[in-house]
Amino acid sequence: MPESDSRPASNLPPLSLHIPEPRYRPGDTPDFGDIVVPEVGATPRPSEDSKPDAMRDMCYGLVRVLDFDGQAKGPWDPKIAPERLRAMLRYMMLVRAFDDRMFRAQRQGKTSFYMKCTGEEATSVASTMALDRSDMCFPSYRQQGILITRDYPLIQMMNQIYSNRGDHLLGRQLPIMYSAPEHGFFSVSGNLATQYPQAVGWAMASASKGDSRIATVWCGEGSSAEGDFHSALTFATVYNAPVIFNVVNNQWAISSFSGFAGGERTTFAARAVGYGIAGLRIDGNDPLAVYAATQWAADRARTNNGPTLIEHFTYRSEGHSTSDDPSAYRPSDEPTIWPFGDPIARLKQHLVTLGEWNEARHEAQRTELDDLVKTTQKQSEKLGILGHGMHQPFETMFQDVFEEMPWHLKEQCDQMLAEQEAKFGPNWKPE
Numbered sequence: 001m002p003e004s005d006s007r008p009a010s011n012l013p014p015l016s017l018h019i020p021e022p023r024y025r026p027g028d029t030p031d032f033g034d035i036v037v038p039e040v041g042a043t044p045r046p047s048e049d050s051k052p053d054a055m056r057d058m059c060y061g062l063v064r065v066l067d068f069d070g071q072a073k074g075p076w077d078p079k080i081a082p083e084r085l086r087a088m089l090r091y092m093m094l095v096r097a098f099d100d101r102m103f104r105a106q107r108q109g110k111t112s113f114y115m116k117c118t119g120e121e122a123t124s125v126a127s128t129m130a131l132d133r134s135d136m137c138f139p140s141y142r143q144q145g146i147l148i149t150r151d152y153p154l155i156q157m158m159n160q161i162y163s164n165r166g167d168h169l170l171g172r173q174l175p176i177m178y179s180a181p182e183h184g185f186f187s188v189s190g191n192l193a194t195q196y197p198q199a200v201g202w203a204m205a206s207a208s209k210g211d212s213r214i215a216t217v218w219c220g221e222g223s224s225a226e227g228d229f230h231s232a233l234t235f236a237t238v239y240n241a242p243v244i245f246n247v248v249n250n251q252w253a254i255s256s257f258s259g260f261a262g263g264e265r266t267t268f269a270a271r272a273v274g275y276g277i278a279g280l281r282i283d284g285n286d287p288l289a290v291y292a293a294t295q296w297a298a299d300r301a302r303t304n305n306g307p308t309l310i311e312h313f314t315y316r317s318e319g320h321s322t323s324d325d326p327s328a329y330r331p332s333d334e335p336t337i338w339p340f341g342d343p344i345a346r347l348k349q350h351l352v353t354l355g356e357w358n359e360a361r362h363e364a365q366r367t368e369l370d371d372l373v374k375t376t377q378k379q380s381e382k383l384g385i386l387g388h389g390m391h392q393p394f395e396t397m398f399q400d401v402f403e404e405m406p407w408h409l410k411e412q413c414d415q416m417l418a419e420q421e422a423k424f425g426p427n428w429k430p431e
């Protein structure tokens with residue numbers, strides 16, 4: 001043994017590896033009593049040009065505006081007019097109605113796949129409402145609320161989910177991987193966190209062109225463990241990019257609890273500290289806190305004060321996707337005992353407390369939105385559902401791989417068309 005390695009190891013304790021384990025498994029009685037819930041109004045609101053190191057405490061606290069009695073309080077209260085609060089409630093309810101309907105469509109075999117965002121509606125709807133329409137959003141697959149808040153046609157979302165004749169992505173993408181750049185909604189990619197550095201690049205381009213638009217990007221807490229997350233934060237801090245990073249900490253990444261992404265030792269907002277980026281940790285089930293934090297970060301970015309990372313502390317109430325059964329890895333009552341409640345119920349209660357809403361209006365709106373979703377679904381289904389033909393001409397499969405089709409793709413396309421003709425005849429078209 002070389003001299004330098006000769007330290008006697010005999011009386012050192014054996015090393016051991018820590019394997020994170022969620023506290024509660026199916027059959028256990030979960031208890032979230034130890035989650036620190038600061039008083040509403042107790043968290044100060046620093047100015048939008050604060051230095052990131054003055055924001056340190058914000059990364060470990062929790063910005064809250066709505067208390068559990070439905071009152072808005074404190075320096076973060078964005079003081080939104082009732083009309084706009086009702087619009088926010090309507091969008092969140094529409095997202096939920098849409099999710100419920102599309103989930104059912106998958107169970108009926110009309111589409112291959114769907115993902116809901118139940119319980120997380122505020123993290124996309126309220127933040128989108130705090131942005132300008134021309135700001136660019138880089139979503140993960142769980143921010144359908146952005147499209148809905150920007151009044152994107154529901155039928156186009158459904159056509160994409162059904163990969164039908166009306167699908168403007170021509171059936172090339174997995175259901176829910178929407179793309180609507182003209183609505184400020186960047187194409188959803190299946191590869192987690194790739195949108196993070198892309199959003200920063202977009203924000204850098206905006207700044208380098210002297211534009212006034214900013215970028216916002218979302219990922220889950222699980223995805224924050226990807227290398228792209230690090231690249232994005234590094235580029236953003238180096239170039240002071242006008243970007244808002246949203247980490248939706250819904251506690252779960254499929255069956256992995258947040259501890260596997262580093263959540264046992266620190267908060268996700270605290271990742272901002274090491275990069276010299278402003279960090280905010282907020283109650284993600286409080287639509288007013290989401291709105292206020294986004295507005296703060298947008299003002300900061302727009303005035304060249306740099307990027308912000310917002311951790312939305314929330315809970316994924318349902319399965320990860322239609323392919324997931326959460327009862328296999330967590331207690332079934334966890335979503336209902338989550339201490340921050342439901343974002344829709346909380347905004348509803350706030351409006352009722354203000355005297356701007358009531359039970360009858362709520363029920364009427366729910367019925368109206370269910371009907372809207374149902375009617376739109378019928379229209380979309382006329383353009384095709386799963387298993388009822390291919391709906392898109394086969395040759396579209398070869399288009400847009402490159403801007404211009406190279407010779408070898410043309411050759412493959414011609415070969416396919418010749419086989420199609422031999423099999424189905426010259427006038428055949430997909431249903």
Ligand SMILES: Cc1ncc(C[n+]2csc(CCOP(=O)(O)OP(=O)(O)O)c2C)c(N)n1
Pocket residue numbers: 142190191192219220221222223224248250252253254316320
């Ligand atoms: C690079 C990459 N790794 C793994 C996957 C498989 N995958 C899809 S979703 C997911 C969990 C992501 O969890 P989180 O980021 O917390 O977001 P959530 O689904 O909770 O919204 C995983 C591992 C993937 N799509 N891409």
